[in-house]
Amino acid sequence: MASVELPVLKPGDFGSDQDVRWCPGCGDYSILAQMKKVMATLAWPREKTVFVSGIGCSSRFPYYMNTYGMHSIHGRAPAFATGIKSCRPDLHVFVITGDGDALSIGGNHFMHVVRRNVNLNIVLFNNRIYGLTKGQYSPTSELGKITKSTPMGAIDNPMNPLSLAIGCEATFVARSIDVHIKHLADTLKRAAEHPGVSFVEVYQNCNVFNDGAYKYATDKSVKSDNIIEIEHGKPLIFGKNRDKGIRLNGMQPEVVELGKGITEDDLLFHDELAPEPTLAYLLSRMRYPEFPEPIGVLRCVDAPRYDELLNEQVAQARAEKGEGDLDKLFHSGDTWTVT
Amino acid sequence: MSTEFESETDHSKAVLKIEEATVRFCGDSGDGMQLAGTQLTNTSALAGNDVATFPDFPAEIRAPRGTLAGVSGFQVHFSSTDIYTPGETVDALIAMNPAALKTNIADLKSGGVLIANSDAFDKKSLEQAGYDDNPLEDETLDSYQLFQVPMTDMTRRAVEGLDLSQKEADRCRNFFAMGLAFWLYGRSLEPTRRFIDLKFKKLPGIAEANRRALTAGRNYGETTDAFVSSFSVDKAKLSPGTYRNMTGNQALAWGLMTAARLSEKELFLGSYPITPASDILHELSRYKNFGVRTFQAEDEIAAICSAIGAAYSGHMALTTSSGPGIALKGEAMGLAVMLELPLLVVNVQRGGPSTGLPTKTEQADLLQVMFGRNGECPMPVISARSPADCFEVAIEAWRVAARFMTPVMILSDGYLANGSEPWRIVNYKDLKPIPITHPEAPTNGKPFMAYERDELLARPWAIPGTPGLMHRVGGLEKADGTGNVSYDPINHQHMTDTRAQKVANVAQVIGDQEVMGDPTGDLLVLSWGGPYGSCRTAVTRLQAEGHKVSHAHLRWLNPFPANLGEILRRFKKVLIPELNMGQLSMLIRNQFLIETIGLNKVQGKPFQVAEIIDKAKTLLP
Ligand SMILES: Cc1ncc(C[n+]2csc(CCOP(=O)(O)OP(=O)(O)O)c2C)c(N)n1
Ligand code: SF4
Numbered sequence: 001m002a003s004v005e006l007p008v009l010k011p012g013d014f015g016s017d018q019d020v021r022w023c024p025g026c027g028d029y030s031i032l033a034q035m036k037k038v039m040a041t042l043a044w045p046r047e048k049t050v051f052v053s054g055i056g057c058s059s060r061f062p063y064y065m066n067t068y069g070m071h072s073i074h075g076r077a078p079a080f081a082t083g084i085k086s087c088r089p090d091l092h093v094f095v096i097t098g099d100g101d102a103l104s105i106g107g108n109h110f111m112h113v114v115r116r117n118v119n120l121n122i123v124l125f126n127n128r129i130y131g132l133t134k135g136q137y138s139p140t141s142e143l144g145k146i147t148k149s150t151p152m153g154a155i156d157n158p159m160n161p162l163s164l165a166i167g168c169e170a171t172f173v174a175r176s177i178d179v180h181i182k183h184l185a186d187t188l189k190r191a192a193e194h195p196g197v198s199f200v201e202v203y204q205n206c207n208v209f210n211d212g213a214y215k216y217a218t219d220k221s222v223k224s225d226n227i228i229e230i231e232h233g234k235p236l237i238f239g240k241n242r243d244k245g246i247r248l249n250g251m252q253p254e255v256v257e258l259g260k261g262i263t264e265d266d267l268l269f270h271d272e273l274a275p276e277p278t279l280a281y282l283l284s285r286m287r288y289p290e291f292p293e294p295i296g297v298l299r300c301v302d303a304p305r306y307d308e309l310l311n312e313q314v315a316q317a318r319a320e321k322g323e324g325d326l327d328k329l330f331h332s333g334d335t336w337t338v339t
Numbered sequence: 340m341s342t343e344f345e346s347e348t349d350h351s352k353a354v355l356k357i358e359e360a361t362v363r364f365c366g367d368s369g370d371g372m373q374l375a376g377t378q379l380t381n382t383s384a385l386a387g388n389d390v391a392t393f394p395d396f397p398a399e400i401r402a403p404r405g406t407l408a409g410v411s412g413f414q415v416h417f418s419s420t421d422i423y424t425p426g427e428t429v430d431a432l433i434a435m436n437p438a439a440l441k442t443n444i445a446d447l448k449s450g451g452v453l454i455a456n457s458d459a460f461d462k463k464s465l466e467q468a469g470y471d472d473n474p475l476e477d478e479t480l481d482s483y484q485l486f487q488v489p490m491t492d493m494t495r496r497a498v499e500g501l502d503l504s505q506k507e508a509d510r511c512r513n514f515f516a517m518g519l520a521f522w523l524y525g526r527s528l529e530p531t532r533r534f535i536d537l538k539f540k541k542l543p544g545i546a547e548a549n550r551r552a553l554t555a556g557r558n559y560g561e562t563t564d565a566f567v568s569s570f571s572v573d574k575a576k577l578s579p580g581t582y583r584n585m586t587g588n589q590a591l592a593w594g595l596m597t598a599a600r601l602s603e604k605e606l607f608l609g610s611y612p613i614t615p616a617s618d619i620l621h622e623l624s625r626y627k628n629f630g631v632r633t634f635q636a637e638d639e640i641a642a643i644c645s646a647i648g649a650a651y652s653g654h655m656a657l658t659t660s661s662g663p664g665i666a667l668k669g670e671a672m673g674l675a676v677m678l679e680l681p682l683l684v685v686n687v688q689r690g691g692p693s694t695g696l697p698t699k700t701e702q703a704d705l706l707q708v709m710f711g712r713n714g715e716c717p718m719p720v721i722s723a724r725s726p727a728d729c730f731e732v733a734i735e736a737w738r739v740a741a742r743f744m745t746p747v748m749i750l751s752d753g754y755l756a757n758g759s760e761p762w763r764i765v766n767y768k769d770l771k772p773i774p775i776t777h778p779e780a781p782t783n784g785k786p787f788m789a790y791e792r793d794e795l796l797a798r799p800w801a802i803p804g805t806p807g808l809m810h811r812v813g814g815l816e817k818a819d820g821t822g823n824v825s826y827d828p829i830n831h832q833h834m835t836d837t838r839a840q841k842v843a844n845v846a847q848v849i850g851d852q853e854v855m856g857d858p859t860g861d862l863l864v865l866s867w868g869g870p871y872g873s874c875r876t877a878v879t880r881l882q883a884e885g886h887k888v889s890h891a892h893l894r895w896l897n898p899f900p901a902n903l904g905e906i907l908r909r910f911k912k913v914l915i916p917e918l919n920m921g922q923l924s925m926l927i928r929n930q931f932l933i934e935t936i937g938l939n940k941v942q943g944k945p946f947q948v949a950e951i952i953d954k955a956k957t958l959l960p
Contacts, residue, residue: 083648
């Protein structure tokens with residue numbers, strides 16, 4: 001048998017022939033570039049990949065990928081993706097969404113797709129604003145945020161996407177940042193390879209309506225104090241000189257300085273495999289400015305997947321009852337004959 | 340199991356031959372009236388009668404016992420001739436308590452048989468039903484043949500010694516009532532005994548009690564002096580074949596499964612429970628060995644969206660709901676129109692607006708499904724006319740959806756969904772296949788054109804996983820041919836025209852409208868959906884009286900059959916009976932610029948034949 005070699009694909013092979021129309025400088029470009037790079041490393045046939053999105057700037061994403069794709073309706077991408085994956089477990093399905101798309105109008109679907117653990121990869125571009133509708137506040141905008149629809153400041157308490165996902169028992173939860181490209185690529189790759197739902201929140205800069213929302217996390221001079229790269233099995237250390245860490249004080253995390261009697265062993269060690277979501281949840285609660293915000297994989301556990309279970313039930317029914325026979329069905333139960 | 344059996348009544352009393360009868364069981368919603376009605380229906384069908392039923396549920400799951408709000412009814416019409424309705428006035432009413440009597444007595448024919456469970460007419464129950472005096476004891480029921488039967492007491496005595504609680508014993512009352520009704524119409528107890536064996540396999544005590552109650556009811560009819568005669572209804576002269584009784588929801592589910600097989604597809608249903616559509620979800624969920632995947636979504640929006648995902652991925656996709664859920668699905672239907680994917684959307688209509696009359700029937704969603712989407716967004720609409728017809732409608736809808744690459748709306752309603760009638764079983768191999776092809780990668784080096792069209796304007800159905808056909812679909816306007824996003828104004832006009840023309844082209848495959856009766860005349864009764872049976876019966880009677888009346892019943896409401904306008908213009912007047920305030924009338928007037936006369940009601944009930952005859956007569960010379 002002649003061996004067929006899979007063509008080696010380069011990131012460029014994943015670009016479609018469509019012009020990318022995001023504002024110059026938008027963080028979405030970087031995420032697109034990293035996604036193409038990751039695709040090239042995954043060795044999946046391009047035709048086996050489907051990008052599904054809702055509505056928003058970020059949701060234009062599928063048009064720019066030379067794979068299969070569906071730009072759907074606002075907030076509902078998880079439902080379309082569930083239908084695709086349930087029928088076609090052979091496909092790799094990505095959901096591309098924004099903070100408004102996933103958490104406002106699509107909050108319900110987000111919650112349910114996550115708790116069902118459908119084997120999808122959800123990437124949430126969080127710019128803490130509505131980009132496409134030109135700058136209203138979003139469910140992740142901070143209290144007091146002044147926007148066109150909140151001239152006196154937002155008065156609704158922002159939500160925390162990672163906490164929400166963990167609350168719905170997401171089996172893979174991670175965070176990365178648009179300009180932190182290596183970290184982003186690594187995170188997307190791990191998410192793609194996770195069996196079950198994966199949820200990646202990407203801090204994305206909307207330089208038109210919310211420029212600098214994540215300056216604290218991207219600005220070279222301060223970022224190492226404000227974000228903490230978490231890794232499985234490693235202690236939580238951060239700071240320019242890697243001299244700060246996170247320690248648990250009872251149930252509370254606290255920032256401590258290393259040295260002066262505090263060693264690495266006193267710190268909280270990350271365990272992304274912990275079966276209970278407690279630690280992941282605790283990490284998701286660490287918010288700037290009180291804490292450095294974790295980036296990396298907060299949680300990665302195994303659990304039964306909806307799409308597989310559904311298809312297993314179909315296979316099991318066929319094994320137990322045999323392939324359905326319509327004529328037999330029609331004649332089952334009480335019938336009578338007229339001659 | 341096919342059955343032939345003879346009546347086991349030993350005819351020691353006179354038997355009156357009748358052509359047809361309409362019987363209604365009514366009682367508290369916990370009394371098992373639906374079961375009683377279903378058993379009488381199935382047994383009558385097995386005895387060779389034509390049957391049609393009308394179950395009528397209260398909206399409350401369990402209204403307080405004995406109250407007017409909690410009355411549940413089941414009407415069955417059986418006949419030795421072809422019938423099209425579940426009956427007009429009732430020949431025999433079996434009332435289990437005062438509330439049931441009060442809410443149903445108006446429908447009993449003068450001189451009709453009234454069987455009342457006299458044990459239930461105590462002071463408290465009478466008060467609950469709002470009776471000052473016991474109607475069984477004053478003259479108010481004198482125009483009926485009243486039989487007071489102490490059913491509770493006799494049921495208790497029949498099950499004595501079986502170690503049942505009183506509550507359990509009393510629950511068998513419906514079987515006593517059935518037994519009595521079965522005697523009255525010379526029905527065999529055998530099918531119901533089989534049903535009991537199956538249903539209460541794990542509860543032998545209860546099974547025995549029900550069996551005894553059933554027999555006791557029959558014996559009571561036979562022995563008591565009260566009843567001097569019973570009735571017999573001959574077999575109907577239905578066309579030869581093997582039959583089974585089917586509700587509309589079951590027929591729809593089976594039709595959908597058949598359509599899937601005919602097109603070599605597996606069926607995906609995304610649905611969210613809602614009355615009266617839920618039974619389609621329940622039914623389809625049972626047939627995973629037919630490759631049916633059902634997804635109970637978190638809401639109606641997710642339900643239709645998952646189905647569109649399934650359609651994109653190459654499956655036969657379906658979503659089922661009722662009016663309120665269809666309202667939620669509107670935006671996604673618009674997307675399906677834009678994506679040009681085949682999708683079936685089932686609307687089992689109920690009384691509206693809003694939650695309206697959730698357990699009652701109405702046909703008032705026609706304009707909703709025609710226009711309830713943003714933008715110019717045409718969708719083919721097909722409607723079923725009777726419970727068994729749902730089977731064929733499902734197949735025809737999928738044939739069109741797959742051929743034209745369009746979502747198709749299937750309209751049913753509560754009356755069709757829960758009502759039942761005999762369905763002549765088809766042979767799978769006699770059905771016409773539904774050929775579907777998916778494109779392969781172009782070999783001429785040219786790029787794949789996702790929105791290239793065939794002669795009927797359908798686009799190709801390229802499915803993920805196929806090399807060389809990678810394409811993106813979405814709700815933004817598509818450039819003709821490539822399907823890329825386009826904001827070009829002329830292109831938008833062109834694509835809007837194209838989508839409309841594509842739906843109009845459906846008329847080329849649905850065939851001409853037929854007319855029952857002369858092709859010209861004084862009056863055409865034009866109907867759609869559930870009123871088919873009443874209209875057909877009414878027109879047949881009017882024709883027998885010598886009137887120049889014909890009947891046309893629409894299956895497709897969008898597009899209309901190509902010859903419809905011509906037919907309408909050949910009649911002096913057009914009467915459109917609808918269970919809404921004139922929605923088809925509006926469409927017909929708009930499209931054909933002719934006058935129509937509406938017969939409209941929204942009372943949660945189907946039309947009576949007499950209502951249509953009366954109205955028609957006012958229009959006839
Ligand atoms: C049903 C519906 N409601 C509202 C809109 C308008 N709309 C489009 S995108 C959007 C918000 C997008 O914000 P986000 O998800 O954060 O995405 P971004 O544009 O910032 O990437 C809104 C409100 C719509 N398209 N559809
Ligand atoms: S509005 Fe903001 S999010 Fe949208 S493309 Fe422009 S920069 Fe990006």
